[in-house]
Amino acid sequence: xVINKSVVVIGAGPAGLAAAVELFKxxxxxxxxxxxxxxxxxxxxxxxxxxxxxxxxxxxxxGPEYAHRFIDEAEKLGIEVLTxxxxxxxxxxxxxxxxxxxxxITYKAKAVILAMGCRERTRGALGIxxxxxxxxxxxxxxxxxxxxxxxxIGKRVVILGSGDIGLIMARRLTLEGAEVIxxxxxxxxxxxxxxNITQCLEDYDIPLxxxxxxxxxxxxxxxxxxxxxxxxxxxxxxxxxxxxxxxDTLILSVGLIPENELTLGAGIxxxxxxxxxxxxxxxxxxxxxxxxxxxVLQVHDLVDHxxxxxxxxxxxxxxxLESDGDEYMEKSHIPVKAGNGVRYVIPHxxxxxxxxxxxMRVDRQWENKKLSFKSSGNIIxxxxxxxxxxxxxVVVSMKASELQGVKGLEVSIDEA
Amino acid sequence: xxxxxxxxxxxCPNGCKMEVIYGDSISVKNALCTKGEEYARNExxxxxxxxxxxxxxxxxxxxxxxxxxxxxxxxxxxxDVMQYLKGVVLEAPVGFHQVVCENILGTxxxxxxxxxxxxxx
Numbered sequence: 001x002v003i004n005k006s007v008v009v010i011g012a013g014p015a016g017l018a019a020a021v022e023l024f025k026x027x028x029x030x031x032x033x034x035x036x037x038x039x040x041x042x043x044x045x046x047x048x049x050x051x052x053x054x055x056x057x058x059x060x061x062x063g064p065e066y067a068h069r070f071i072d073e074a075e076k077l078g079i080e081v082l083t084x085x086x087x088x089x090x091x092x093x094x095x096x097x098x099x100x101x102x103x104x105i106t107y108k109a110k111a112v113i114l115a116m117g118c119r120e121r122t123r124g125a126l127g128i129x130x131x132x133x134x135x136x137x138x139x140x141x142x143x144x145x146x147x148x149x150x151x152x153i154g155k156r157v158v159i160l161g162s163g164d165i166g167l168i169m170a171r172r173l174t175l176e177g178a179e180v181i182x183x184x185x186x187x188x189x190x191x192x193x194x195x196n197i198t199q200c201l202e203d204y205d206i207p208l209x210x211x212x213x214x215x216x217x218x219x220x221x222x223x224x225x226x227x228x229x230x231x232x233x234x235x236x237x238x239x240x241x242x243x244x245x246x247x248d249t250l251i252l253s254v255g256l257i258p259e260n261e262l263t264l265g266a267g268i269x270x271x272x273x274x275x276x277x278x279x280x281x282x283x284x285x286x287x288x289x290x291x292x293x294x295x296v297l298q299v300h301d302l303v304d305h306x307x308x309x310x311x312x313x314x315x316x317x318x319x320x321l322e323s324d325g326d327e328y329m330e331k332s333h334i335p336v337k338a339g340n341g342v343r344y345v346i347p348h349x350x351x352x353x354x355x356x357x358x359x360m361r362v363d364r365q366w367e368n369k370k371l372s373f374k375s376s377g378n379i380i381x382x383x384x385x386x387x388x389x390x391x392x393x394v395v396v397s398m399k400a401s402e403l404q405g406v407k408g409l410e411v412s413i414d415e416a
Numbered sequence: 417x418x419x420x421x422x423x424x425x426x427x428c429p430n431g432c433k434m435e436v437i438y439g440d441s442i443s444v445k446n447a448l449c450t451k452g453e454e455y456a457r458n459e460x461x462x463x464x465x466x467x468x469x470x471x472x473x474x475x476x477x478x479x480x481x482x483x484x485x486x487x488x489x490x491x492x493x494x495x496d497v498m499q500y501l502k503g504v505v506l507e508a509p510v511g512f513h514q515v516v517c518e519n520i521l522g523t524x525x526x527x528x529x530x531x532x533x534x535x536x537x
Contacts, residue, residue, distance in 0.1 A: 038477075045531070048468050048469070048482035048530065050468055050484060051428070051429060054428040055429075060466075062482065062484055063482075064482050064530040064531035065530045065531075068512060068530075147470055148480060150479040150480050175494065175495070193429055194424045194433065195428075197424065198426050199426045199465065301429075302429055
């Protein structure tokens, strides 16, 4: 049986829920949100700490409270959110195959919003030598076990990677009675928010070892120790600096990867850097009518931005459906390129006829530089920054009037 | 006498790196908003933190419910409150923003739930 829908949203995390609510507000009510977990809310359910919602709601909320706002609103609006429904395939005709306890379901949609989020990089992606004992967790898995399943994961903990989830887990495990011996970071700076260094590490006297990494893992059944060492500018271990730390648990907080298997299955092209879909200014992918938002498009720092991107995708879908799809693909062919000092820029193409919000990340830490938008070598916009860091997404809005007549755009870091 | 201290404000994700000059009075530089000064004042006299944790739930669809203090509590009481919460068990269903412990350990803060947990069927 095939069920027809105006819009199918894949994923009921912050991006998908915000998109669904916004679609409804735009008058598009024939929609369904598909979620593989038994609860809506996505990763927010296990992010029990606070700090969410400051930008979007002007309030400090915990993850579950932030999710609750959207879950509650979706419920009140009567939006169909189906949990324990796993999408296993999507094709270019916008047919969606779903596994559920009721069996196999197929949806056919006029438009699809991809909001599957991301997953964590694991030990395999790092290639740390050593044995393969129990006691090695990614930070998100540790968070899930401790905060949702009531399973404590260890007593003496080393954390590799100083991203926000790693820092948050350092505090959480300390409060739960574990001893966090150190947070080890390969880069000479932390990728986490400054406030988390203060309130998660300094508050509990947990050392942050910058320019260090784990070079070996020891133990047979359970982790016994890790060997750490200083690294040079190239990230190579420095001889004579290694030392062994006795521990039973190693937590990896070493980055997130957008979960794009469905996207690839539909034949949508991904960006090599973001590992998310290549999109135009409407967040539309290479396939007409399929849009992407949230962490499946690019890994965000703040959930507030994820929700905003979900809403933006929803408004684009509303316009797409209204225009019957055709002209909406309209001439969004002007390429946008990441130049010197910039890792990536989203969107990948613009039309030059609409206002555009660009999001990007720089490739290293920069101080007192200019971020320039150039077309055929001419600067059409430039903004001064006191500090730019790879761990902070940069968002720049441009008016259609500024983009008029642009042939191609390059965003780069220049001397201020 | 004037003393100087660098402080990272933890009120919001901006994480302003503030320069705090204190002594008879407090003045704060490099803060993007006025909350920075309040934070700095607290840090110097009575540092407080929001506490978030979990509490056991009996007969629920989940074994835990997430909770928080409804206002910041003194930093030095964090572990005492954690120890206290270890002994609390709620029976499902648990509501959203349900008050679990009033005036926890005399801090003036209540512990409230941050999600609902339905009863297991």
